[in-house]
Amino acid sequence: MTEKVPFHIGGRPFKLLLDIFLYSDLSVKNFVKGLKLCMMEHFMGNSSTFLCCSAPERALRIRAMTPAQLDIIRKLPSFRSYVENRPPKEQAVLLLDEKVTKSTVRTLMTELDSWYLRFCCLVKVVSALTSSLPHSPLGRQIREVLATCLSRPLVESEEFKEAQKMLKLMAREELLPILANILEILKEQSGQDEELSELYNELAIMLGRLNSLDQLDQVIKDSPADEAQLSFQSSDRFHLKEKLLEMAKKKSKKPNAYESLRSELLQVLVNTFEQHLQLLNKQPLHEVLFFDSSSVVKRHLVGMPRAALTTALSNPHHYLQCECCHLEDSSSVVTTLPDSSVAYKLHLECSRLINLYDWLQAFISVVDPEEDVSSKRNIDQKLQARFVQAVSELQFLGFIKPTKRKTDHVARLTWGGC
Structure with missing residues (x-):
């Protein structure tokens, strides 16, 4: 959360790295490795990162950009959207004039830096405002808060709407220290950003108004004309009830001075958050500084053991790189495959319950086609031991389990090839 470092991370990879850190290993070293991986993917997979x-x-x-580099910038989705929103005359100039394009890129990159500086400051403001709720x-x-703001517009999130309801009920003694803390945060950055400076001045005035309030419960009394309307006969209960309900709807408690000022303060903050805490993909040229792809990082950092196991068992050549296991069709079964792979492919052809003897016969017919399996006595003990070992490996990997329904059967636990 600093504008001094040009490389920034988006919401999806940031949340992925946080989840791995919090729910997997709690390793700062691995978290830094994840950041390095994000940076490597950003600079190697994005040709516009020379800026x-x-x-x-x-x-x-x-200033030294070549025509080829200018074309790379012009092809960025965010820059194309920016050009499409300009008047037709400006569009042609942006796409054809190198000097105008370079000047526009310089301006947009400066605005992007200012936006991120403002974004980080407002994230701290939101945290100071809502952390004690x-x-x-x-x-x-x-x-x-940063993960939420990077992932979606803050004002539209359900979490902020819930926090806003609580803030509307906050007492003056609770709001004053929070507002003072927000002013301290804004004071550090107000000299570098005009928008933050205006917000700081506005909130400082409101803090002075809050401190000057002498009476917090100045409720306007109801007019006596409402009481004079209760002139009914004692027997007319129905009309009396109707009139009381109507007066209850009309007679609402008017806000006092503090409540009005609190609502004004919250409205100012909400408007600021709505304007500046938007998604980064709405900022032109955000692809240059922000890495926002989590699929590549997830593939490298988050293990998928079941996919790896099924790939190894259905296509051993993928890992062994041997010619004997090379198959044109991954579903075919040949003699040269490892025993566990043969047993795995045969078990895919079975239903929920697998007969062990039938499975053994199919296994032997594949690994040793010349073996006679017509009689239980003629089964080679070495082949039987290889089958038992392969079945034990599949049980250890979680593909099958013993069942009490039939003693000579096992239950299949997975379906499909992946």
């Missing part, structure tokens, strides 16, 4: 550098160096690189709908840590 992902410090601001002074970026200005030099923009009951049940912490947005979480107690800044990283939780």
Whole structure:
């Protein structure tokens, strides 16, 4: 969460790395390795990352961009969207004039840096505003708020709507220290951003107004005209009930000075969050600085043992790289396959319960076609031992289990080839 580092991570990979850290290993070293993997994928898989550098160096690189590099920038989805939203005359100039394109890229990259500086500051503001709420709908840590803001618009999230309901009921003694903490956060960045400076000045004025409130419960009394309307006969109960219900709807408690100021304060913050805490894909040229693909990182960092096991058993050549296991059709069964692979492919042809003797006969007919399996006495003990070992391996891997329904059967636990 700093503009000093040009490389930034998006919501999906950030949440993936957090989940691995919190629910898997709690290893800071592995978390840093995940960040390095994200950075490697960003710079190797994205040709526009030659501009992902410090601001002074970026200005030099923009000035020295070649026509091929300009075409790379023009082909970025966010830049195309930016061009499409411009007037037709500007569109042609942006696509044809190199000087105008370079000037526009320099301006957009500067605005992107300013947006991220403002984004990080407002994430800290949201955390200071909501971390002390009951049940912490947005979480107690800044990283939780950051993951939410990077993944979806904050104001539209259910967590923020729940937090907003609690903030509307907050007492003055609770709101004052929170507002003071928010002003401290904004004060650090207000000198670098005009939007944050305006927000700081506005909230400082509201803090002064909150401190100057002398009476917190100035409720406007009901007008006596409402009481004069209760002139009914004692026997007319139905009309009396109707009139009382009508007056109850009309007679609502008007907000006092503190409640009005609190609503005004929350509205200012909500409007600011709605304007500036938007998804990063709405920012032009965000692909240059932000890595937001989690599929590649997940494939490298999150193991998928079942997929690997089924691949190894159905196609041993994928891992062994031997000619004897090479198959044009992965579903075929040949003699040269490992015993566990043969047993696995044969068990795929069975139903929920597998007869062990029938399975053994099929196994022997594959691994040793010349063996006579017409009689139980003629079965080679070595082949039987190989079959038992293969079945034990499949049981250890979780593909089958013993069943009490039939003593000479096993139950199949998986379906399909993956």
